[in-house]
Amino acid sequence: MKVLNLRCGGEHAFEGWFASEDDFVAQLERGDIACPMCGSSEVHRLPSAPRISVHRGMEQATRPVASEAGASGTLPATAMTMQAQWLRAVRHVLQSTEDVGERFAEEARKIHYGETEERGIRGKASREDAEALHAEGIEVVALPIPDALKGPLQ
Numbered sequence: 001m002k003v004l005n006l007r008c009g010g011e012h013a014f015e016g017w018f019a020s021e022d023d024f025v026a027q028l029e030r031g032d033i034a035c036p037m038c039g040s041s042e043v044h045r046l047p048s049a050p051r052i053s054v055h056r057g058m059e060q061a062t063r064p065v066a067s068e069a070g071a072s073g074t075l076p077a078t079a080m081t082m083q084a085q086w087l088r089a090v091r092h093v094l095q096s097t098e099d100v101g102e103r104f105a106e107e108a109r110k111i112h113y114g115e116t117e118e119r120g121i122r123g124k125a126s127r128e129d130a131e132a133l134h135a136e137g138i139e140v141v142a143l144p145i146p147d148a149l150k151g152p153l154q
Contacts, residue, residue, distance in 0.1 A: 002019070002021060006043050010035065010037065038146060097122045099121075109133070112137070
């Protein structure tokens with residue numbers, strides 16, 4: 001199993017796991033690899049250094065630390081941490097809310113006015129619907145969900 005450091009055209013860094021180098025190249029050529037943040041299939045492999053276990057009694061060699069300028073081709077640790085936290089938050093929202101789809105504005109109003117039980121919901125609303133909900137005192141938050149998180153997670 002090869003674990004590769006990848007980056008999309010939107011500068012999002014992520015890992016990809018592949019059976020071999022040939023498997024990575026084949027998936028890349030078919031356009032099967034997409035960024036989990038934005039869904040972009042413009043993906044590039046970043047240079048990486050493997051972790052090597054030298055000896056049981058000796059410490060493992062570690063990956064070189066990238067400078068904040070990203071000289072080694074990796075994102076600064078703070079950007080990686082923020083990206084990971086954002087993905088965790090999106091996954092939490094997906095797991096703890098009900099998807100009501102296009103009925104979002106209607107369901108939000110029903111909950112707000114006590115016509116149905118209070119629960120966390122998510123769905124789609126036009127900008128006009130979101131503004132109308134806000135004018136009625138119903139708070140909504142726009143949360144872009146990457147296509148990679150919309151289907152089953154692997």
